[in-house]
Amino acid sequence: MKTEGTLTVHTGRRGAELSDLFGIFFEDLNHAADGGLYAELVQNRSFEFDPIDKADYHALTAWEPVIRGDGQAVITVEDKEPLNARNLHYAVIDIVSEGGGVGIMNLGFNSGIPVKEGDNYKFSMYARRDNSWDTSLTVTIEGVDGTVYGAAEITVNSSEWDRYEAVIQADSTDNSSRLVILAGGSGKVCLDMVSLFPEKTFLNRPGGLREDLSVLLADMKPKFMRFPGGCLIHDGSLNPDDRNSMYRWKNTIGDIAQRPPRRNNWSYNQTLGLGYLEYFQFSEDIGAKPIPVLPGGYDPHHKRIVPLDELQPWIDDALDLIEFANGDSSTEWGGIRAGLGHPEPFGLEYIGIGNEEVGEPFFERYPYFHEAIKAKYPEIKVINSSGPFSAGKEYERGWASARANGSDLVDEHYYAAPEWFLANHHRYDEFKAGEPKVFLGEYASWGNTYYNALVEAAFMTGLQNNAHAVGLACYAPMLCNVDYVNWKPDMIWFNNHQAYGTANYYVQKLFMNHQGDQLLEMRSCGFAPAQAQEVQPITGAITLAVDASAARFSEISLVNNLTGEVKAYADLSGEVADLPDPALNGAAKRTLELGPTHWTDYTLSLKAVRTGGTKGFVLYFGKADEQNHLFWEIGGWQNQDSIVASIAQGRNSVLTHTLFTVESDVEYNLTLEVSGRQIRTYIDGELINETEDKLLVIEPLYYTASVEHSTGDMILKTVNMQEVSIAAEIVLEGLTDKRLSIEVYEMSGHQPEDENSFKQPMLVSPKQKALQTEGSSFVYEFPKQSVTVMRLR
Structure with a gap:
């Protein structure tokens, strides 16, 4: 040959040693926990769903009344005599006439509750009743047509809350069944924490994790698992007792009936049944080192900031977590862990502070965490943050903070087009060994095709070859329930009874199963040169636009920097509206088309005023078509950003990012400079963004x-x-x-x-x-x- x-x-x-290079990242989005990895089959088991979680939620979401024969009952949710102070709501079946049975039915997740012939299911609930203590409740697993697949009788014999259990064996397989609780007799029956778990969970742990998803993850043999997110780390109220608080780990341990309901910031409810003890236990079960990530006292989404003189409890949360993970049973939190059934320490080595952080408030607070952790636990590796994108002023701020504080690693995140990953294969070649290492905590190319997986595999060879600078890397997101999609692509897709790994999953699995421990020098020679796209300067159509705003553009001009030629657009200056604007009598116009340019070195300048709405302006340039162009967005996501991005084959790659907020009725001088493939943007004369749109190689x-x-x-x-x-x-x-x-x-x-x-x-x-x-x-x-x-x- x-x-x-x-x-x-x-x-x-x-x-370089490869150490813990390739691992996994769990974030509770896409119903990754409830309705996913957490094996609970009942949705809204404690009747705590609320519009705070999602606008159409209510206390009986996923529940329906059941009235059989000539029975009559009133089904309500009350909070007068709760199970405990953290679980206030419970269902009340007020029996008017028992007939053929009255009660409630849970619909489960997806198409319903999946059961398999011959398998056992563990039912439990808290209940009390005020009458008919000799009359049992009937608990059944039924098909949509009412066919009973398994049943149990439970006698609630007290007017005080008590926990009741039963094991139900299914005599048929059905992925769309229902859990039905029927009451007889008279009076009121109160129910809370209604639960159904498959007996076959991962490693048969009671109340544990879904077996098929767990096996897919265990088979990867990841070196670490980062958890529990993600944006839920820092998005929420500063009060740990609020339903919409930031994710606070102490709320997630102990008796599941005592864990408070929580709003998940991906617009659903989070039971916290999968909590910190379970995360640590699962990491241990699959041989992955745990990497918990904690909030840093700042919510950049809503500008909630913990005052510096009130920061100590947040720091204590980090110190207490390390003790919970590593302390022996004689310590306060090590003793709590032991009391929860895990006397041996978990051997925590890493802890992250913050997630995709931007803004001075976080980086002002990070040193307090870092210093306290290093003072008490110098062996713990502390991970800093560098924002949600691969470059820009906030990215550089994160790295500057890491260098100044001596962070062990810096958490980088980016999602981009495959073309970006190929163009940036050598991204880490020049990173220095003596500096904080990269923790590539979230990355993926846009898609779950074989091509996406190939591109990611090529990029991962670069991550491994730069192990002197890259310490940890994990694809994200990890799990997605097909009926509750918040984000895609995702590594593993599932419904209520099936799961499969994507092409991306199998690439990740190969690299984890066959990581190795230390690099060997490897060289190539004799091959044809790399296939690089012919370098073409950025040319094409230019368009001015708005996003959820109305704006006035004026004094628009385009200057050829090589010839001095000027093109003015006075006749095109005017109002642009994304939202109906009263000044335009309800007419909506989104864009001003400036037309194409073939100039290779040019400056676009204009004045812009936001006259209404909540966001800012968008300047499209280098536009070949709707699927291939670049844009500069000012006052983008939550009106906080100035980004320059490239769209290739309809897929977005943010090239650089800076914080910027647009105010209404303020005139901004906007300048866009394009030279070859170099891009600079200015606002009121200040350099805001600087980047290069690299072509793939x-x-x-x-x-x-x-x-x-x-x-x-x-x-x-x-x-x-x-x-x-x-x-x-x-x-x-x-x-x-x-x-x-x-x-x-x-x-x-x-x-x-x-x-x-x-x-x-x-x-x-x-x-x-x-x-x-x-x-x-x-x-x-x-x-x-x-x-x-x-x-x-």
Whole structure:
């Protein structure tokens, strides 16, 4: 076979330790916890749903009254005599006439409650009644047509709250069943914390986690798990007792009946049944190091700020969490952990403060956390934040804070088009080993296709090769319930009874299963040069627009910086409205079209005034069509940002980000400079954004090599992004044992647009084969558009 180049692995030259490089990130969005990883089958089990969580929620959401025969009853929710001070609401069945039975029915999540023939389900509830103590309640699992799949009788024999349990065995399989509770006799029956769990949970833990999702995650063998989010870390009230408070870990431990209901900031209810003890336990169960992330006393979404002289309780939360995780039973919080059934410490090594933080208030408060943690627990690695984007003034502020405070890692986040990831493959090559390390805490390319997974695999070889600077990395988001989508793409998709890993999942799994412990030097030679797009300057149509606002644009001009030619647009200046504006008699006009330009070095300047609405202005430029252009958005998300972004094939990549808020009836001088592919923006003469829209480059092969200390195995990962196969000679320089057994795990033979699904859950997944070699070199043909992992024994 004719080879096109050589990949040389210098088996004796070892580089950076890979440590805990590749892991996973749990965030409770897309119903990832309730209705997802947390195996509870009853939705709204404690009757605590509320419009605060979601506008159409109420205390009986997911519940329906059941009236059979000539029965009569009134179903209400009360709070006069609650189960406890944190769980105020309970259902009341006021029996007027028992007839054939009266009560309530829970609809579960998705299509209903899934049950499997022969499996057992653990039912529990708190109940009391004021009469008919000898008359039992009937609890059934039923089909939509009323067919009973299993039943239990429970006698509520007290007027005081008590907990009742039963085990129900299903005699049929149905993914759309209901839980029905029927009462007889007379008087009132009160119910709370109505629960149904499959007996088969992950590792059979009572009240535990959904088995299929847990197994998918355990099979990845992640080095760490970051939790519990995400935006819910810092979005909410500063009062821990408020329903819409920031996520406070102390509310999530202990008796689940005592855990308060919480508004999830992704617009649903969060029971907190999956809490901090469960996160730590699951991390331990799957061999992943826990990485909890705590709020830093600032909500950038709503500008809620903890005064500095009131910050100590927040710092104490961090210190107490470390003690909860690592303290022995003689300590206060270690004793609490032991009392909850886990006497051994969890061995916490990392803690994060803040998530995607922007703004001076967070970075003013971060040092107080950092200093307190390091003073008491110097061995704990503390993670700082650098905002939601890959570049810009807030990103730089985060890194400056990390350097100044000696943070161990900096949490970087970015979601971008595949083209951005290919253009930025060498992003970390110049990062220095002696500085805080990168924790790439959230990243993904837009999509769950095979092509997205290929691109991410290529990028991950760069993460591994830069292990001197990149300490941790995890794809996000991790889980998505198909009927409750807040965000996509996602790594694992599921409904109430099925789950599948995406192509992205299988790439992540390959890199985790075969990470290795230390880099081996690897070099290439002889291959054709990288395929780079021809560098074209940014040209195309220019458009002025608004987003949820109305604005007036004036004194618009475009200057050719090379020739001095000026194009004025006085005839186009005017009012633009996204929302109906009384001044326009209700007419709505979104854009002012300035037309195309072929100039390669130009300056656009204008004056802009917001005359109404809640956001700001958008300047589109370099526009080829609706799917391919760039834009500068001023007063964007929550009217807090100035960003420059690129749209490629309809997919967004934010190139740079700065804080900026647009005020109404204030005139702004806006200037956009474009030179080749360099972009600068100014507001009132001040440089706000500076960036480059890099074009993608496809290298002949993307590769990395490592050694696994426990086995001595060498691991080679290679990604071929090209549309042709590439034959390469692989040379193992310095190898003394001439005979090798090679395990090959390969993803290939798929169309770029292929995606896994419930019908074809493993359409895109690795195949395994074995090779033997008698020498220190061998030839391998890497299929077109493939991911290949070789484990050389």
